[in-house]
Amino acid sequence: MSEKKNNAVQEPLFHLSKRAQIQPWKAWAIRLAAIVLGLLVCGLVAFILIEKLNQKPEKITDFYYSFIKGSFSTKRKLWKFLKNLAILQCISLAVTPAFRMRFWNIGAEGQTLMGVLGCITVAFYLGGQVPNWVLLVLMFIAALLYSAVWAVIPAIFKAKWNTNETLFTLMMNYVATFVVSYFLVVWVPSGSSTLGKLKYGKLPSFGHEYLVIILVVALLTVLLYIYLKHSKQGYEISVVGESVRTAQYSGINVKKVIIRTMVVSGLLCGLTGYLIGAGLDQSVTTESVGGQGFTAIMVSWLANFNPLVMLITSGLISMLNSGAAQISQDFNVSGALPDVIVGIILFFIIGSEFFINYQIIFRKKGHEKEAVK
Amino acid sequence: MEKNLALSMQGITKRFGSVVANKSVDLDMYQGEILAILGENGCGKTTLMNMIAGIYFPDEGKIFKDGKEVVIRSPKDAFDLKIGMIHQHFKLVDLFTAAENIVLGVEESQRYNIKDVNNRVSEIALKYGFHIDPQKKIYDMSVSEKQTVEIIKVLYRGADILILDEPTAVLTPQEIDRLFSVLRRMKEDGKSIIIITHKLHEVLAISDRVAILRKGEHIATVDTCNATESSLTEMMVGKKVTLNIDRSEPVAPQARLEVKGLNCVDHEGVQVLKDVSFTANSGEILGIAGIAGSGQRELLEAIAGLQPLTSGEIIFNNPKKDKPVTFFHKSMARVKELGAQEAFHDEYGNPVSFDGMTNKQIKGWVESGKVLFREDEVMNLRDKTPLEIRELGVRLSFVPEDRLGMGLVGSMGITDNMMLRSYRKGHAGFVDRKKPRALADEIIRELEVVTPGVNTPVRRLSGGNVQKVLVGREIAFAPKVLMAAYPVRGLDINSSYTIYNLLNKQKKNGVAVIFVGEDLDVLLSLCDRILVINSGAVTGIVDARTATKEEIGLLMTQTDTQEKEAVQ
Numbered sequence: 001m002s003e004k005k006n007n008a009v010q011e012p013l014f015h016l017s018k019r020a021q022i023q024p025w026k027a028w029a030i031r032l033a034a035i036v037l038g039l040l041v042c043g044l045v046a047f048i049l050i051e052k053l054n055q056k057p058e059k060i061t062d063f064y065y066s067f068i069k070g071s072f073s074t075k076r077k078l079w080k081f082l083k084n085l086a087i088l089q090c091i092s093l094a095v096t097p098a099f100r101m102r103f104w105n106i107g108a109e110g111q112t113l114m115g116v117l118g119c120i121t122v123a124f125y126l127g128g129q130v131p132n133w134v135l136l137v138l139m140f141i142a143a144l145l146y147s148a149v150w151a152v153i154p155a156i157f158k159a160k161w162n163t164n165e166t167l168f169t170l171m172m173n174y175v176a177t178f179v180v181s182y183f184l185v186v187w188v189p190s191g192s193s194t195l196g197k198l199k200y201g202k203l204p205s206f207g208h209e210y211l212v213i214i215l216v217v218a219l220l221t222v223l224l225y226i227y228l229k230h231s232k233q234g235y236e237i238s239v240v241g242e243s244v245r246t247a248q249y250s251g252i253n254v255k256k257v258i259i260r261t262m263v264v265s266g267l268l269c270g271l272t273g274y275l276i277g278a279g280l281d282q283s284v285t286t287e288s289v290g291g292q293g294f295t296a297i298m299v300s301w302l303a304n305f306n307p308l309v310m311l312i313t314s315g316l317i318s319m320l321n322s323g324a325a326q327i328s329q330d331f332n333v334s335g336a337l338p339d340v341i342v343g344i345i346l347f348f349i350i351g352s353e354f355f356i357n358y359q360i361i362f363r364k365k366g367h368e369k370e371a372v373k
Numbered sequence: 374m375e376k377n378l379a380l381s382m383q384g385i386t387k388r389f390g391s392v393v394a395n396k397s398v399d400l401d402m403y404q405g406e407i408l409a410i411l412g413e414n415g416c417g418k419t420t421l422m423n424m425i426a427g428i429y430f431p432d433e434g435k436i437f438k439d440g441k442e443v444v445i446r447s448p449k450d451a452f453d454l455k456i457g458m459i460h461q462h463f464k465l466v467d468l469f470t471a472a473e474n475i476v477l478g479v480e481e482s483q484r485y486n487i488k489d490v491n492n493r494v495s496e497i498a499l500k501y502g503f504h505i506d507p508q509k510k511i512y513d514m515s516v517s518e519k520q521t522v523e524i525i526k527v528l529y530r531g532a533d534i535l536i537l538d539e540p541t542a543v544l545t546p547q548e549i550d551r552l553f554s555v556l557r558r559m560k561e562d563g564k565s566i567i568i569i570t571h572k573l574h575e576v577l578a579i580s581d582r583v584a585i586l587r588k589g590e591h592i593a594t595v596d597t598c599n600a601t602e603s604s605l606t607e608m609m610v611g612k613k614v615t616l617n618i619d620r621s622e623p624v625a626p627q628a629r630l631e632v633k634g635l636n637c638v639d640h641e642g643v644q645v646l647k648d649v650s651f652t653a654n655s656g657e658i659l660g661i662a663g664i665a666g667s668g669q670r671e672l673l674e675a676i677a678g679l680q681p682l683t684s685g686e687i688i689f690n691n692p693k694k695d696k697p698v699t700f701f702h703k704s705m706a707r708v709k710e711l712g713a714q715e716a717f718h719d720e721y722g723n724p725v726s727f728d729g730m731t732n733k734q735i736k737g738w739v740e741s742g743k744v745l746f747r748e749d750e751v752m753n754l755r756d757k758t759p760l761e762i763r764e765l766g767v768r769l770s771f772v773p774e775d776r777l778g779m780g781l782v783g784s785m786g787i788t789d790n791m792m793l794r795s796y797r798k799g800h801a802g803f804v805d806r807k808k809p810r811a812l813a814d815e816i817i818r819e820l821e822v823v824t825p826g827v828n829t830p831v832r833r834l835s836g837g838n839v840q841k842v843l844v845g846r847e848i849a850f851a852p853k854v855l856m857a858a859y860p861v862r863g864l865d866i867n868s869s870y871t872i873y874n875l876l877n878k879q880k881k882n883g884v885a886v887i888f889v890g891e892d893l894d895v896l897l898s899l900c901d902r903i904l905v906i907n908s909g910a911v912t913g914i915v916d917a918r919t920a921t922k923e924e925i926g927l928l929m930t931q932t933d934t935q936e937k938e939a940v941q
Contacts, residue, residue: 230803235796238785245779248679249771250793251760 019359027356031349035316038348039064042341049340050331063327070326071319081322083210083280086217089314090275091289091296093217093224093307094268097261099297100228100305102241103158107169109293110176111150111266113286115273117180118146120198120284123277124187127200135201139278144270150176151266152259159255173293177286184285195283203279213279220271225307237261269293302349320345376403378440379565380425380456380534385434387420392863394420397434398591400584402534407556407566409580409597411573411609413664413891417589418569419461422536426458427451438534457527458536463519465511471518472507475526497528501558517548524555535559536567541575542666553579571609571664573602573930587611606926610893618873618898621881626654628690629885630676630854635685637671637909645671647910649685653854653885655692658876660900660917661889662925668909669889670774673856677771678759689767691750691853697742703766705732708739718747763794770852772844774859774889776836780843783832787813787824787842790831794850816845820871837868844875855879858889873899893922905929 047060071081091108098105119139154168184193228234240247240257247254303310324338380402387395395417402408410418423429427448438454445451465474472490491507498505503521541549576583584594585608592608630653637646646668653659674680717725720743727735773779781790791809799805813827820841861869880886890896896903900917905928912928
C-alpha cells in the first residue's frame with residue numbers, strides 16, 4: 001500500500017524513547033562500561049599529548065600505573081586520598097537532603113566557606129584566651145551557625161516568595177567569597193591578605209592526623225542514611241520532592257519542610273567547614289573549600305542521593321583528582337592535563353545516565369511508537 | 374450554492390494504548406463556513422483536531438486538503454497547509470511582545486524587521502476588527518488579548534483553516550460577543566473555522582453546521598438552522614444505557630456534610646465556585662456531574678482543606694452521641710481539650726473530668742470504652758488545613774483526580790504510599806513501616822492489585838492498579854465521608870466495577886460518598902442523587918432514579934440568561 005511505503009520513508013534511522021524501567025544490574029553495567037570507556041579515551045588522549053610534549057616514546061600502561069599511583073602508592077598518599085574522600089563525602093551528604101526534596105541548592109560551596117570562616121573567626125579572636133576545649137566548642141557552634149544562616153536565607157525566600165533557589169544559592173557563593181576577602185583584609189593589614197596558620201583551635205587527633213575526620217564522616221554517612229530512609233522528616237522530604245500537591249494533600253507543611261531541610265543541609269555544611277577549619281587548615285582563604293561544593297553536587301547526583309552509594313562516587317572522584325595530579329607530576333606536563341582527564345571521565349559518567357534513562361530504537365526494530373504528549 | 378470542500382477526514386482512528394480516542398471518524402468541512410464540534414468531555418474533540426494541527430499522527434485514515442491527500446506530521450506541516458490551531462492553553466512567551474510572539478518561528482525570506490511585523494500585525498487586526506497593540510508584552514495582557522495574539526499568529530502565517538479549542542471558556546460574555554463578530558468577518562473573507570465547544574447556545578449562535586462526537590465517534594453533522602438545544606443534547610449524550618450496577622436504597626440517611634454558600638477564587642482571580650450549597654447524607658452516594666473544569670476539583674479540595682475560601686461554611690456532623698471515645702482518630706491533646714469542654718460523660722451519664730489525671734490514667738480510662746460523647750460532634754471545617762481536619766478526628770477520605778500527582782507518591786512503593794496520611798502516628802521520630810506493610814499486603818490481596826512487589830514504585834503499575842491502591846488506602850481509613858473524583862477515569866471495565874462495588878460497600882456501611890463522574894450513564898446507575906455543577910454554580914440536584922440524561926445534559930450546559938443575551 002502506498003501509505004505504508006510513505007510511512008517507512010518518514011520513519012527516521014533511529015529514535016529515542018524513555019525507558020519505563022531498567023534493572024539495577026543493567027544500569028550499573030552501563031555505568032561501569034562508561035567508566036572503562038572513559039579511562040581508555042583518557043589514556044589515549046594523555047598518551048598522544050604527553051608524547052607530543054615530551055618528544056619521547058612512553059608506554060600507554062605507564063599512564064595507568066601513574067594514575068593508580070596517585071592515590072595508593074604510599075601510605076601518605078592513601079591517607080590523603082581517604083581525607084579527600086571524607087571531605088568531599090561530607091559536603092555531598094550536606095547537599096543531599098535538599099536535593100532529595102528537589103530543592104536545587106548549588107550553594108554548598110559558599111555555605112561551607114562560611115562555616116570555615118565562622119570557626120576561624122572564633123579562633124582568631126579568642127585563641128589563647130580560653131581553654132582549648134572551650135575554644136573548639138565555640139568554633140564548632142560558630143561554624144554551624146554561619147553555615148545554617150547562609151543556607152536558610154534562600155530557603156526562606158523560596159518558601160515565602162517562591163524565588164528560584166538555584167540562582168539564589170549560586171549568588172550566595174560569591175557573597176560568601178567576598179565576605180571572606182573582607183575579613184582577610186581586616187585581619188591581615190599588611191596587604192598580603194593571607195592569614196597564616198593559627199596557633200590555637202586545632203582539633204585533637206589520635207592514630208593518624210586524618211583519622212578523626214574520616215571516622216566522623218563515616219558515622220555521619222550512616223546517620224544521614226537512617227535519617228533519610230527511616231525518619232518521619234526524611235519521609236516528608238521525599239514526599240515534598242516528589243510532588244508539592246501530594247505533600248499538601250497529606251497535610252505536610254511544605255514551607256516548614258523546605259526551611260527545616262535547608263537548615264539540616266546548612267548544619268552539615270557547617271560541620272564540613274569545621275572539619276576543614278579546625279581539623280585541617282587552621283586558616284581561611286577564599287579557596288578553603290576549593291570548588292568541592294560544586295563537585296559534591298555531582299557526587300550526590302551520581303549516587304542517586306543515596307548516602308551509602310555516595311561513598312563510591314566520592315571515592316571515584318577523589319581518585320580521579322589525585323590520579324590526574326600524579327600524571328601531570330610524573331610526566332612533567334602542565335597542570336591543565338588533570339583537568340582534561342577529569343573532564344573526559346566525568347563526560348562519560350554523566351553521559352551514561354542518558355543511556356540509562358533512554359534507549360535507542362533503530363528503524364525496523366519496532367513500529368512507530370506512540371508519542372505521548 | 375456552490376460549496377468547495379476545504380478539509381476532509383476519512384476513517385480517522387487514534388488510539389492511546391488501549392483507549393480509543395477517535396474511531397473511524399469521517400468529517401468534511403467547506404470553505405467559508407463555521408463548523409462547530411460538539412461533544413461531552415473526553416469524547417475526542419481535541420484529539421481529532423490535534424491530528425489536523427500536526428500534534429498527533431492518526432493511526433488510521435486519510436486527510437484531504439482542498440481535495441488532495443496530505444500527510445501532516447508536525448505543526449509546521451499544518452502551517453504549510455494553511456491550517457492553524459488556537460489551543461485552549463495559550464503557547465506564548467510572556468516576556469515577548471505580541472508581534473514578537475506572532476513572528477516567532479516564521480521563516481521569512483527577507484530580513485527580520487520588527488517594524489514591518491508590527492505593521493502587518495496591525496493590518497491584520499484592522500481587517501478583521503481585532504483590538505491589539507503589537508508592542509504590548511504578553512505578561513501585561515488580559516486573557517482575551519492573549520487569545521487575540523494566538524489568533525493573529527495563525528492568520529499571520531496565512532492560515533485559511535482556523536481551529537479554535539474551547540475559545541470561549543476563558544472569556545467574559547462581552548469578549549465572547551466580540552470574538553464572534555471577528556469570526557464572522559473571517560468567514561466572510563473565505564476562511565474556514567472550526568470551533569470546539571460544549572456550550573449549546575454558542576453553537577447555535579455562531580456556527581453554520583455542527584458535528585457531534587460521542588465517545589470518539591462521529592455521530593452526525595447537522596445544519597445549525599435545523600437544530601435545537603434539546604436535539605443537540607440528545608445526540609451529544611446519547612440514549613440511556615442501563616449498567617449492571619447494583620444500587621441499594623439508602624438506609625436511614627442523615628445529614629453528614631453540609632456545605633453552605635461556598636465561594637472560592639483561584640490564584641488568577643477567577644471565581645471558580647459560586648454560592649455552592651448542598652448536603653451529603655450518610656449511606657448515600659451523591660454524584661457530581663458537570664463539564665470538566667466547572668469547579669468539581671475546587672469543590673472537593675475546598676472540603677478537604679486544600680482550597681482557600683472567600684466565604685461559606687463546611688459543617689461536618691459526627692454522630693457520636695453516647696458512643697465511646699477512641700484514640701483511633703483523636704489525639705491525646707484533642708481528647709483533653711474536649712474533656713475540658715465537658716464533651717464527655719461516663720456510662721452512668723455523669724460528666725467526665727480529666728482534672729488532675731496523668732496521660733496514662735486518661736489513656737486507660739478512654740481505652741476501657743467507658744468515656745462517651747455527650748452530644749453529636751458538629752465541626753466547621755472552613756479554613757482548616759488537611760492536618761487540622763484529621764487532628765479534629767474528622768474521618769474524611771479523598772481520592773483526588775490526579776492520582777500520582779496528588780493522591781500518591783509515584784516513586785514510592787505501595788507500603789510507603791500507605792503511610793502518606795498516617796505516617797505521623799507514633800511518638801518517636803522514626804516511621805513505622807510494619808502496619809503500612811500489613812495494610813499494603815491486605816490491599817493487594819483484597820483488591821487483587823497486580824504488582825511485582827510492595828516496594829515497586831506505584832508509578833509503574835497500570836492505571837487500574839494505581840487507583841485500587843489509592844481507593845484502598847482511603848477506605849482503610851474507615852471514613853465517614855468519602856470523596857472520589859473521577860475514580861474510574863482511564864480504567865477498564867473490570868477495574869471500574871471493582872471501584873463501583875467498593876463505593877457501594879462504603880455506602881452500605883453508612884458512609885456519605887461523594888462521587889464526581891463524567892459518564893452520565895454511570896452517574897445515573899450508581900448514585901442516589903446527582904448535583905449538577907456548571908461554571909462553579911450548582912444548577913440543580915436531581916434524583917438519580919428518575920432523572921434523564923437529557924435533563925442533566927441541559928443542566929450541565931445551560932448558562933445564565935444574561936450571558937445568553939450577550940451572545941445573541
